[in-house]
Amino acid sequence: MTMNIEDKLFLDRFKVDEESHLKIIDGEKCVKDCQGQPCLYLCPANVYRLEDGRISVNHEGCLECGSCRIACPHMNIEWRFPRGGYGISHKFG
Ligand code: SF4
Ligand code: SF4
Numbered sequence: 713m714t715m716n717i718e719d720k721l722f723l724d725r726f727k728v729d730e731e732s733h734l735k736i737i738d739g740e741k742c743v744k745d746c747q748g749q750p751c752l753y754l755c756p757a758n759v760y761r762l763e764d765g766r767i768s769v770n771h772e773g774c775l776e777c778g779s780c781r782i783a784c785p786h787m788n789i790e791w792r793f794p795r796g797g798y799g800i801s802h803k804f805g
Contacts, residue, residue, distance in 0.1 A: 723802065723803040724775070724800050724801070724802055724803065725800070725801050725803065726772065726773070726799070726800055726801075727797065727798050727799065727801070728772045728798065729794050729795055729798035729799070731795070732769060732771040733771060733774070733791075733792050733793060733794040733795070733798075733799070734759065734769050734771045734774060734780070734789060734790070734791060735769070735789070735790040736767060736769060736788060736789060736790075737788050737789070737790055738786075738788055739766055739767065741786050741788050742766070742767045742786075742788065743765065743766065743767075745786060746785065746786060746788070747785075749762070749767065750783050750784070750785065751767065751780050751783065751784060751789070752767070754779050754780065754783050755779065755780055756775060756777065756779070757773040757774055757775050758770075758773065759771060759773060759774050759780070760780065774794075774799070774800070775800055776793060776794070776799055776800055778791065
């Protein structure tokens with residue numbers, strides 16, 4: 713059976729930590745200096761969103777792929793794995 717990305721994501725399970733493991737260091741930089749705001753487009757889980765002119769971080773769905781950490785042109789994301797026991801677990805993989 714061929715699985716599409718939605719089917720595969722459905723197999724993932726999250727134990728959400730109330731404390732975010734992702735943090736934008738300087739929100740002003742996002743608004744004033746960041747051309748294209750790539751975090752809004754590259755995150756497969758849509759964690760970063762534009763709300764009221766600012767970037768919000770909805771860490772609950774993070775897949776821990778690390779892409780945002782590498783792609784942010786201003787190194788403006790404080791990135792770490794969730795605390796032990798929290799975060800994503802993959803059912804088959
Ligand atoms: S890519 Fe980095 S600097 Fe740009 S909007 Fe996102 S977090 Fe801010
Ligand atoms: S680590 Fe991956 S899934 Fe998590 S916020 Fe960054 S790009 Fe999105």
